[in-house]
Amino acid sequence: MPITLYIVRHAKAEDRAMFMSDHDRQLTSDGIMAAARIGRYLHGKSIAPDALISSTAPRAKDTAKVIAEQIGYDPATIQLNDLLFDGGPKAYLAAINALPNDLKSVMIVGHNPDVSYLAEFLTHQNIGSMSKGAVVAITFDGTNWAEVSGRTGSVVFQIAPKQLPQE
Template sequence: MSRELLILRHAKSDWGTGAASDFARPLSERGRKDAPRLGKWMRKHHLKPEHVVSSPAVRATETATAVSRALEFRVKDITFDERIYLAGLTTLLEVIASCPTEASRVMLVGHNPGLDELVEYLVQGELPLSDAGKLMTTCALARIELSDNWATLPRGSGKLLSLTRPRELP
């Protein structure tokens, strides 16, 4: 069975809120606009996931919630996994391995640098960078096709279908 992994970096966060910690940092005004815009674009392109797993950090939670609402994915069905916050490649692969086997499309909402590492691991070859030379900019969505099950994702096992950034949306 072909599978699709949607890797979503949280939307732009607000560094000037005086949040008590990095974990508590919320979305900025731009982030609060970009997340639902991306979700509407995903709905238009029939990219609704069957399973959503997100970091519980405030900015990731707000992103996952806004995108899910726009996709008409039930917010109460989002799985919040503490392992995603500050996760590296190995931990992110473990999170993906724990996704339901029956789900053919999963969306993972998290943070850099872990998401950059994950995309670079799964997809061989040159990847499309932003004008600023970045891969997973805030609120970027990488669509990766996988043939393996969630538990076995060897290096280079994915095919990048698209990488969408908010600035590229109509």
């Protein structure tokens, strides 16, 4: 039975100000709307992950919450992982490899360039730099989460908010 991973780059965030740490940047109103559009798109495809994991940075957490609300996932059950903020692609892979095997689909929300590198590593396909709010869906056949590694997945779809109609 295949397992599916949805890799999401956080939506558009405010520019970094001199007095603000990069970690604490918030989503802009455009970012909130883009995350909602992506969430509605995913809901329209009947995507309902068994787990949703996010970086602890507010822009990632809020992207995860907005998407969760749109797809009917309880935002209170989003798992936060502080290593996803600045831990590099290896932190994402470690989080994925530690997932329990009863989960058949998982969404992970984080930051570039890590999420783009991760998607390309897992699929060995040219994903490019994921745009803000973009999602890449990857399936893995005949494997469990602990076995997910380089070249083990296949891209099902890749979508960005700018590809969806404005509302």
